[in-house]
Amino acid sequence: MNNLVNDNLFETRNNLVKEITLLSDAQFNSKPDRNKWSIAQVCHHLVLVEEATIKAIAWGLKEIDRSQKERKNVQLIILDRTKKIKAPKMVGPDVEPFEVHQIIDLLNDSRKKLMTFLSTIEDQSILAEKSVKHPALGELPLDQWIEQIYLHEQRHIEQIKEIKLFLDVRH
Incomplete structure (x- = not known):
């Protein structure tokens, strides 16, 4: 990588x-x-997306089709918060409350799993050659699936800052 x-x-x-x-x-x-997520739910969603991304890349690597797929400007799409993107059910957060340290542990675990998984891919160039359909972005090369993790997180960090302002959290 x-x-x-x-x-x-x-x-x-x-x-x-x-x-x-x-x-x-x-x-x-x-x-x-009541129709919006808490900061805890936003963070849980990020954990679920990271775990789902690992599965999607693993699945994509097994595919035989190597036709070059069109690269997308994922940064432009994901960081544009004027366009709402509905989270698929599989990455929708739990409604149960979380503790901050619990979510930090989950975030650390999912990132460790991602980095361990990526380190097992001997030929990283294959990530640009294979693709899998992304629920919001359509057919996406596997290397762009990795890129969308941090862009998606950046999008939600902005959302978290807005929630903190709304809750009048001064940090």
Whole structure:
């Protein structure tokens, strides 16, 4: 995996953890309104997306089809928060409350699983040659699935900052 992607994964995750570390569990689980997610749910969603991404890439690597798929400007699509993207049920968060440290553990576990999984791919160039259908982005090369992890996290960090403002959390 190239260093830029690795650095972006690391830096984005550090920023996410900084945003949530000092929250009380009550703040963490407060919803801005009943139709919106709490910060805890946003974070749980990020864990589920990371785990689903590992499965999607693993599945994509087994595919025989190697036709070059069109690369997308995933950064432009994902970071545009004016366009709502409905989360598929499989990556929808639990409604049960979470503790901050519990979510940080889940985030650490999912990232460790991702990095371990990626380290098992001997020929990284194959990631640009194979693709799998992404629920929001359509057919997406596997290397862009990795890229969308940190971009998706950046999108949700902005959402977390907005929720904190709404909840009047001063950090």
